[in-house]
Structures are given as structure tokens and as C-alpha cells.
Amino acid sequence: MDRCFGARANPLRHLGALAYLMFWLITASGVYLFAFFETSVSGAHASVQAMSGRGLGGIARSLHRYASDALVLLVALHVLREFALRRDFGFRWFTWVSGVPLLWLMLFAGIGGFWLVWDDVALFSLGATLEWFDALGLFGEPLARNVLAPEYLDDRLFSLLVFLHVGVPLALLLGMYIHIQRVSRPDTRPAQALTLGTLGVLLALSLVQPVISAAPAEVARVAAALALDWFYLAPHALMYQWSPAALWALMLGATLLLAALPLLPHPGRMPAAQVDARHCNGCRRCVDDCPYAAITMAAHPDPRRGMEVAVVDAALCAACGICAGACPSSTPFRKAARLDTGIDLPLLTMDTLRVRVDAALTALRGDTRVLVFGCDAGADVHALQSGDTATLSLVCAGQLPPGFVEYALRHGAHGVLVAACAEDGCQFRLGARWSAERLQGRRAPHLRPHVPAHAWRLVHAARHDLRGLQAGLGALREALHAHAAMLPEHAHA
Amino acid sequence: MPDAFSLTGQALLYAAFAACIGWFSSHPVYHPLEADEALVKLSFSHAAQRKAPCRERSAEELQKLAPNMRAPLDCPRERWPVTVELTLDGKLLTRAVVNPGGVARDGPATLYARYRVPAGAHRIGVRMNDDGNVEGFTHQREETLQLAPQRVLVVDFNPGKGGILLQ
Incomplete structure (x- = not known):
């Protein structure tokens, strides 16, 4: 997918953002349709029928439907992908669990839309839904009696259906807002190319296959054949195949299972980042860079300093180390024997990293010595290890303070390669992005401008993209050789 | 590019x-139904007879009650369950005893059930008892109806419209 769309527009990396796009498309087209919809038993079908075909109303109606279908498809893929990447527990538990009710709201918001058309499909769906709820035995009078005979149907029922079709999506929007509260800079807007491509496809589908209504609903007969929208109405068919109770068992069981996934046994959590108030100057860079809003600022424990200090919420901390990479105290040029920084990761401290860099540089041999920094979630940089290439893998590329690149170049490396995850494919959401921006001087802490550009290179390589990694190293070596050739003497001799 | x-x-x-x-x-x-099927929906919401009739309170009884509670009639609220039988061509399709709703069992007894039946001419019989003091059935109706494929026959009960309805 990266090869086809590019990492920044890879739809698999932006399924949630695409779902947001579909929601707004559904909302916009729905507002248009509502302006021409007649809220009555006798007028609903005709008013929707008038908005069918290839005119503006027909396109709006088709976009409304197809975007709704796409929403289900994208959300299903989103859930599967997040589960496959094991993003259902630990510090992500809130985001995972808060997404579960959204599945129900999405389903009900969509099913309610089919009722308003008031055709054979609408009657079938409404009857099936009411029978399903009747199976709970909570209602004094069976809800399904509302569609038993023509005299039971009235315009007030339609007002209720419209209310539901507006109210449930509003509840869904509120749920979507809550769903992203524990991530900073949530990805809710897909890349422009992906947005245009997706909208274009849905528009083309609307023109090629406009959505049409079935025959007007008639309670005295059942349609012989129904063109069901299986994205939303499959549960009805399942209910009549099994039983309402079996469908409840399936739906509630699946819901409970999804909601309980964070409670299942999982690998232990990595120790959270720790703040050393003595070295924290309250600059807030870690607060800005944390992808999970796990850091806040508080009054500094030493009142004489008159500053703030970072505070880590361990429950929210992903232990990615991006905060340590952002800390101005993480510069390896500090003369102290032990490199203590303002905020650090116990799993791999800045001091340990500097020790490892020193050891790797000492062991390097050859005319063109390269140090490669990678991340555990990305391509395996250790595959590049050789006599003239040393490798160090961090928790996340965003953990690397740019000063380490300059440090390595000053202490024996001719070139430094920084390998981050694929663009927009960072295991910790923003690490690859921050790493790139820091190295390119667009985000603090910057790589200092006097560091020669030919001597370092950033490569984005996903977990299995060894070829991309090798290509990045090859390009760096080429640049180093080209630069050396231009010098009067061989600079690396 | x-x-x-x-x-x-x-x-x-x-x-x-x-x-x-x-x-x-x-x-x-x-296909909700097979091509040669029809649907029978048996549904009603009916408050059966009360189990005990209202009786007049004696003067002594009234005297014992608080002034604002001195209603001359004492009417027990509990109602009988409704028993209903639906037959198709003389064969019993369903028999149900539906309890009244409500904590005091004074609400209407309600039922909703659907049956897929072969299309064609059928002798439909409906019998209902809403009074436990009466042996047998208090309401019954039997008719031969032509059920076209995909037709929905609603079996309902409305005392104001003559009792058992086949529509």
C-alpha cells in the first residue's frame, strides 16, 4: 500500500481519519436531503423518490448511502487493524473501550436512515428491529404492533424516526470526540490526495449506480425480494435465520468481548518516563511532543527556581521516549560523567544511549564509518551491522535527540543514518514525524545547522522494509563518497 | 510524481x-419468504376480565378507611390471563396463555408472533378466553381465507370492532 499511495496517503494508516471524513460527508449530504424530506407516512417515499437518479438530489442521496456503507467498511478495518497491532490494552485501553459503543451508535444511526425511505426495505428493517427489541421483554406492549396494520402507522411515528436519525448521529459525534481525547494531535483529516481519491470514487459510484428505492411500504404484504444493504441490515437476516435471542447473544457477546479485551492478560507494561526535576527547566517541549497527552506541567518542587516541572501520568505513558528526545537536557555534549536529563526512559536512558554510542564508534572500522540509529518498531537496523556500519536501536526514532547525530559525527562516524518508521506509520504515532522535523530544523530541539547535510540521512522504513533501509544506507554512503571525492585530500583517510 | x-x-x-x-x-x-409462502401475524393487546367483581363496601368498612380513601366500591385489580389458540386447517398452530402486564397483573395481556404458512386457501380458526370464570372460549372466529403468496394476515383483537379481527 505504501508503494501505491505513498506512506502519507496510505489508507490503511488513516482508517480512522477516513471514517471521520465519511461522517462529515454523511452529515453534509444528510442536511441537504433533510431539506427536501417529507416527514409523513404518505409523503416520505415520494419525497425520497424525487431525490433519486443522477440529479443533484440523487447524487446527494447516493453519496449519503455509499458514504454510510464506506463508514462501516472503514471502521471494521480500523478495529481489525488496531487489534492486529495490539492496540487494545495498556495505555490505549481508554481509546479502545470508548470505541466500542461507537459501533452500536454507527449501526443504529445507519439503520434508522433506511426507515425514512419508507419502502419495502424500510418496513422490513423497522419491523425486524422492533421485533428484536421486543425479544427483550422490556416493553409493556410489543413495539412491533406499531407496524402491524395501516391504522397503527401515523406521522408521529415518522417524527420519532427522524428524531432518532438526527439524534443518534449526534450521540455518535460526541462519542467520536471522546474517543480521541487521550491522543494529542489526533489524525482526523486524511491526506488531501486520499481525501480527493475517496470522494471521487464515491461520486463516481453515485453516478454509475445511483441509489434507488424499493416499492412503497405496504404492511399487508412482504416483498418477495429485498435488495438489502448488507453493511447495515445483515443482522435482520441473521435474526430470522436464527432467533432474536440468538442475535442478542451474538451482539452483546461480541460487545462484551471487545470491551473486555484490555482486561485479558497482556505483556507487562514498560516503565513510564521519569522526570528529574533537577534537570527539567519547564520548557514544555515534552508536553508538546507526547503523542498520548501523558505529560502535564506543575509547579516546580524547588520554589526558588520559579519554574514549572513536567509530570508524567504513568497510566497514559507509552514509554516511547519521544519526550526524552525532545528534552533540551538530553544533549550528549554535556560534560558530566553521567548524562542525566530532565525526562528520561528507564528502559533506555540517555546516559546508556551515550555509552552505547561511544562503544559503537570505538568498534567501527573502515574508510566510511556509519552509525545507524533505528527504532524497535521499524525496520531491523541490526541487519545492516558490519565492520564499517554500527547499529543502535531505540524504542522509537523520536527518542533520539538530534544532538546525538552531531555527537556521533564528531566522535568518529563519517555518516549517520536515522531510520524511523514509515511516514504516518509510527508505532507511537508521532515519533517518525518529530524525528524528521527535528533533524530538518523545523522543530526543537534542532539538529544544528553547521552539521554537514551530506553526513546524515533520514530514512522511513516500515518493519519489513529492509530494502528501503538498505537503499537509505546506500544513498548515504554515495553522498559521503561524492563529498570525499570533491575534497583535495581523501577526507576519510 | x-x-x-x-x-x-x-x-x-x-x-x-x-x-x-x-x-x-x-x-x-x-427473500424474507419463500415464493409460495404467506405470513400470519398473531398479535393483540387486550385487558382481560378482572378475576373478582367489584363489591360494595359496608358502612363499617368505609368507616375504617381514611376519609379520602372511602370509595364505595372495592374492585380487585388483578385480571385473568388470556388464552388464545390459532388453528390452520384444523391443526393447532399455536396455543398461548398470556399473563396480564403490570406488577399488580392489572394491565393488558399482549402478544406478537409470526408464522410462515404455505400460500393458498386455508381454514383459519382463532379462539380466545379472557375470563377464567367461563369454561371454553369467550371469543372465537373461523374463516376460510385465500392467502396469496407474500400476503400478511393479521390476527388481532379489538372488542370495539367486534372482537377477533382477521385483516
Whole structure:
């Protein structure tokens, strides 16, 4: 997918953002349709029928439907992908669990839309839904009696259906807002190319296959054949195949299972980042860079300093180390024997990293010595290890303070390669992005401008993209050789 | 600039996306009933007779009550369950005893059930008892009806419209 769309527009990396796009498309087209919809038993079908075909109303109606279908498809893929990447527990538990009710709201918001058309499909769906709820035995009078005979149907029922079709999506929007509260800079807007491509496809589908209504609903007969929208109405068919109770068992069981996934046994959590108030100057860079809003600022424990200090919420901390990479105290040029920084990761401290860099540089041999920094979630940089290439893998590329690149170049490396995850494919959401921006001087802490550009290179390589990694190293070596050739003497001799 | 591979790949993936949505938005076609079937919906919401009739309170009884509670009639609220039988061509399709709703069992007894039956002419029989003091059935109706394929026959009960309704 990266090869086809590019990492920044890879739809698999932006399924949630695409779902947001579909929601707004559904909302916009729905507002248009509502302006021409007649809220009555006798007028609903005709008013929707008038908005069918290839005119503006027909396109709006088709976009409304197809975007709704796409929403289900994208959300299903989103859930599967997040589960496959094991993003259902630990510090992500809130985001995972808060997404579960959204599945129900999405389903009900969509099913309610089919009722308003008031055709054979609408009657079938409404009857099936009411029978399903009747199976709970909570209602004094069976809800399904509302569609038993023509005299039971009235315009007030339609007002209720419209209310539901507006109210449930509003509840869904509120749920979507809550769903992203524990991530900073949530990805809710897909890349422009992906947005245009997706909208274009849905528009083309609307023109090629406009959505049409079935025959007007008639309670005295059942349609012989129904063109069901299986994205939303499959549960009805399942209910009549099994039983309402079996469908409840399936739906509630699946819901409970999804909601309980964070409670299942999982690998232990990595120790959270720790703040050393003595070295924290309250600059807030870690607060800005944390992808999970796990850091806040508080009054500094030493009142004489008159500053703030970072505070880590361990429950929210992903232990990615991006905060340590952002800390101005993480510069390896500090003369102290032990490199203590303002905020650090116990799993791999800045001091340990500097020790490892020193050891790797000492062991390097050859005319063109390269140090490669990678991340555990990305391509395996250790595959590049050789006599003239040393490798160090961090928790996340965003953990690397740019000063380490300059440090390595000053202490024996001719070139430094920084390998981050694929663009927009960072295991910790923003690490690859921050790493790139820091190295390119667009985000603090910057790589200092006097560091020669030919001597370092950033490569984005996903977990299995060894070829991309090798290509990045090859390009760096080429640049180093080209630069050396231009010098009067061989600079690396 | 995207190369031919990425453009082709994008086109194929977008086409697959559109095809998936376009197809499953209306296919495969679903058949709620077989071509030679009809549907019978048996449903009612009916408050049966009270189990005990109202009786006049004696003067002594009234005297014992608080002034604001001195209603001359004492009417027990509990109602009888409704027993209903539905037959098709003389064969029992269902027999149900439906309890009244409410904590005090004073509400209407309600039922909703659906049965798929072969289309064609059928002798439909409905019998109902809403009074436990009466042996047998208090309401019954039997008719031969032509059920066309896909027709929905509603069996309802409304005392104001003559009792058992076949519509």
C-alpha cells in the first residue's frame, strides 16, 4: 500500500481519519436531503423518490448511502487493524473501550436512515428491529404492533424516526470526540490526495449506480425480494435465520468481548518516563511532543527556581521516549560523567544511549564509518551491522535527540543514518514525524545547522522494509563518497 | 510524481473499494419468504376480565378507611390471563396463555408472533378466553381465507370492532 499511495496517503494508516471524513460527508449530504424530506407516512417515499437518479438530489442521496456503507467498511478495518497491532490494552485501553459503543451508535444511526425511505426495505428493517427489541421483554406492549396494520402507522411515528436519525448521529459525534481525547494531535483529516481519491470514487459510484428505492411500504404484504444493504441490515437476516435471542447473544457477546479485551492478560507494561526535576527547566517541549497527552506541567518542587516541572501520568505513558528526545537536557555534549536529563526512559536512558554510542564508534572500522540509529518498531537496523556500519536501536526514532547525530559525527562516524518508521506509520504515532522535523530544523530541539547535510540521512522504513533501509544506507554512503571525492585530500583517510 | 505502478495500484484499490460498496449495498438479494409462502401475524393487546367483581363496601368498612380513601366500591385489580389458540386447517398452530402486564397483573395481556404458512386457501380458526370464570372460549372466529403468496394476515383483537379481527 505504501508503494501505491505513498506512506502519507496510505489508507490503511488513516482508517480512522477516513471514517471521520465519511461522517462529515454523511452529515453534509444528510442536511441537504433533510431539506427536501417529507416527514409523513404518505409523503416520505415520494419525497425520497424525487431525490433519486443522477440529479443533484440523487447524487446527494447516493453519496449519503455509499458514504454510510464506506463508514462501516472503514471502521471494521480500523478495529481489525488496531487489534492486529495490539492496540487494545495498556495505555490505549481508554481509546479502545470508548470505541466500542461507537459501533452500536454507527449501526443504529445507519439503520434508522433506511426507515425514512419508507419502502419495502424500510418496513422490513423497522419491523425486524422492533421485533428484536421486543425479544427483550422490556416493553409493556410489543413495539412491533406499531407496524402491524395501516391504522397503527401515523406521522408521529415518522417524527420519532427522524428524531432518532438526527439524534443518534449526534450521540455518535460526541462519542467520536471522546474517543480521541487521550491522543494529542489526533489524525482526523486524511491526506488531501486520499481525501480527493475517496470522494471521487464515491461520486463516481453515485453516478454509475445511483441509489434507488424499493416499492412503497405496504404492511399487508412482504416483498418477495429485498435488495438489502448488507453493511447495515445483515443482522435482520441473521435474526430470522436464527432467533432474536440468538442475535442478542451474538451482539452483546461480541460487545462484551471487545470491551473486555484490555482486561485479558497482556505483556507487562514498560516503565513510564521519569522526570528529574533537577534537570527539567519547564520548557514544555515534552508536553508538546507526547503523542498520548501523558505529560502535564506543575509547579516546580524547588520554589526558588520559579519554574514549572513536567509530570508524567504513568497510566497514559507509552514509554516511547519521544519526550526524552525532545528534552533540551538530553544533549550528549554535556560534560558530566553521567548524562542525566530532565525526562528520561528507564528502559533506555540517555546516559546508556551515550555509552552505547561511544562503544559503537570505538568498534567501527573502515574508510566510511556509519552509525545507524533505528527504532524497535521499524525496520531491523541490526541487519545492516558490519565492520564499517554500527547499529543502535531505540524504542522509537523520536527518542533520539538530534544532538546525538552531531555527537556521533564528531566522535568518529563519517555518516549517520536515522531510520524511523514509515511516514504516518509510527508505532507511537508521532515519533517518525518529530524525528524528521527535528533533524530538518523545523522543530526543537534542532539538529544544528553547521552539521554537514551530506553526513546524515533520514530514512522511513516500515518493519519489513529492509530494502528501503538498505537503499537509505546506500544513498548515504554515495553522498559521503561524492563529498570525499570533491575534497583535495581523501577526507576519510 | 507517481509512477505507473503506483497509479495502477491506486486505480485497482479504489476500484475494489467501490466494487465492494456498490455490490454489498444491494446484493445479494434477500427473500424474507419463500415464493409460495404467506405470513400470519398473531398479535393483540387486550385487558382481560378482572378475576373478582367489584363489591360494595359496608358502612363499617368505609368507616375504617381514611376519609379520602372511602370509595364505595372495592374492585380487585388483578385480571385473568388470556388464552388464545390459532388453528390452520384444523391443526393447532399455536396455543398461548398470556399473563396480564403490570406488577399488580392489572394491565393488558399482549402478544406478537409470526408464522410462515404455505400460500393458498386455508381454514383459519382463532379462539380466545379472557375470563377464567367461563369454561371454553369467550371469543372465537373461523374463516376460510385465500392467502396469496407474500400476503400478511393479521390476527388481532379489538372488542370495539367486534372482537377477533382477521385483516
